[in-house]
Amino acid sequence: MTLPVVFIDGDQGTTGLQIHQRLQGRADLKLVTLPADRRKNPQSRMAAINACDIAILCLPDDAARAAVASIENPAVRVIDASSAHRTDPEWVYGFAQISAAQQKAIATAKRVSNPGCYPTGAVGLLRPLLDAGLVPRDYPVSINAVSGYSGKGRAGVDEFEGPDAAQATPFLIYGLGLAHKHVPEIQQFSGLFERPVFIPAYGSFRQGIVLTIALQLRLLSSGLTGGRLHACLEQHYAGSDFVEVMSMDQSRALSGLDPRTLNGTDKLRLMVFENAAHVMLAAVFDNLGKGAAGAAVQNLDLMIAGA
Template identity: 35%
Template sequence: MKPKIYIDGQAGTTGLEIYQRLSLREDIEILEIDPGKRKDEQERKKLMNEADLVFLCLPDDAAIKAVSLIENEHTKVIDASTAHRTLDSWVYGMPELNEEQRQKIKTQRWIANPGCHATGFILGVYPLVQNGAIKANQSIVCFSLTGYSGGGKKMIEQYEKNKTSDLMAPRIYGLNQMHKHLPEMKKICGLEGTPVFYPVVSDYYRGMATTISIENHRKQEIYDILNNWYKDSSLIHVSQRNEGMISGNEMAKKDSVELIVYGNDTRVGVTVLFDNLGKGACGAAIQNMNLMLGFNEWEGLNL
């Protein structure tokens, strides 16, 4: 029997893309809600408890409420909101951390899908902390560029229907240094302090470039650490560049990740390239679903 999947919040940017991608698969059954009952709590509750796995593509408060509606102890959940990412009772959905994390995702019910900016930061920083190239008490500065689809339906409409002159250039936001992805960035990487974080949205649809800088280490050393960490990964590729430019949309419509190391013997940059709707959201959610339901981890992904 095919596993039954329900997407709560299917009309949003993330929910819609997950639905479109899963609709192409023949190894699962999608439980669909009548469009007129999308906000009917009892109908949603019924479908969630019928499902083998539920995707929550909702705002934080709505995701917390949705979890309270799930009474079937066999229903597994992937939450795409921020609500549960730093809770010890939930598993952080990033199997690339280590094999132990991958096994937890395979065996646990409650999976918190990582945030898009946090994904780029953690994939670059976590291995460097584990290998001592970045100290847990070290101050880290991160610059993270995203396409405007990262802002959801409202921002997409701004850029595509009501574009004003200020939208034609990159815009820095999160100026109060309280961006909602910072807690997971700090916790998952085991940092003592909160990074200084500059998220930037720009006038292109999808794709991310998350950049950190490292001092007092040689470029080759940083490359070797990252390349060794991800050497067995089918999804993450590590490379070196010292010429040309790096574009934020290089990985658009892909679920894979490119870590680019550049610089010299004293100052090194690492830029993590990926799709905010791929590994930054929907691709990661589908990867986690594959692990939780016993499918090939890469099924339905564009690598």
């Protein structure tokens, strides 16, 4: 049996390094990367991407588009970890847990766009609830999220771990124009009719995300409770290897949410908190795990199995 050839383009960035670590040593594929003196050589990159079975692009958006444009071999399949193609209707969105149909689509796809880190939590929480009709598609959703500084890529790591780390801002809310590039992705794949408000932040920890969405019960169907929302999530993700829904009793026992709880794993943990008037949906996961490299490897495994 011929092993599938997997080429990582951009294996020195935060996501690329993580993917390389996960794939290195696997016996079911042949991993290809370019040596340092050829990484930025257009001819070398073009030759490598056209000689592989599956290319994983860990590049800035424009470079990812250029890499895809350089593909001449129609057999080459692509997983793009950038945001360049996430809302492109010709690409399959790489969040397999949306539905069984999505998993099958990824398995046979030529082009898969890896979800963004923040959208992984937002879509993971919202999509089942909107599909079930428990949260209206026109609900005025507001999302708050805090990520580790590795979410900025190498620039963030240099800022907090380099020679001027003492000057790094310990907590920073950004995206004040309310036009973060992840918003269209969140809206499209959650199923919202209106753009959500998204307020992201970076903290002075390397990796991990906590994302929350507050809901007012008075704006939902009469009699709807946090328990019913929780039951919907629990049913949707039952049996999932990568998404877990914490029980209501376990959630009530928590005194806080640490974004680093699932660091080093490829899992997404969802929670529901409630009082008489409000519900808070929450997600915790590793922005370099389920939020990036872990999702890419999950998609790769589906594509290899579906070949």
